Amino acid sequence: MSRSASHRRPIQVSLTLQLEREQVVPEVRAWVDLAIGGRLHCEHELQLDLLDRWSWHGEFVAREPGPFLYRVAIRAHAGAHWSLCMHDHALERCLFSDADELAVDKSHLVGSVVLPGIAPSPRWADALVLVRGRAALASGRASIKAPTAVQPAGPSRPRSRPPAAAPRR
Secondary structure, rough: OOOHOOOOEEEEEEEEOOOOOOOOOOOOEEEOOOOOOOOOHHEEOOOOOEEEOOEEEOOOOOOOEEEEEEEEEEOOOOOEEEEEEEEEOOOEEEEEEEEOOOOEEEEEEEEEEEEOOOOOHHHHOEEEEEEEOEEEEEEOOOOOOOOOOEEEEEEEOOOOOOOOOOOOO
């Protein structure tokens, strides 16, 4: 498994509308931009499937923790109630949810969400990481980009101490 494949995190996007006027056929589209510091062409449209009456669901894959942008376009009627949720399957929790009603017939919801990091698996939780000659325990919150060596933690080795300076007389 490649390194990028091991960090794939499916994020589900769900948008539900409650309409007061049944003669309106609503439309919903959604986009995400995972390269928040990149150029404008990084945004891509999600494929949304209408699963239930006026409930759309789509999914995208995030590769790294950090912020991403979203944009959702809704066309229904003023007064229609909407709810939006983004669910992280890896963390098994909702990253973001919001709900309101449309002030006009066509609206865009725009915002950003921070995708949190995932704690390391138990086998790496106590890994000893050597960086620039210093030892430190790796944790789920540490961000070490280029360690010089990684070794599993094992029994402690006694440290050699420098000879003590001779007492001054």
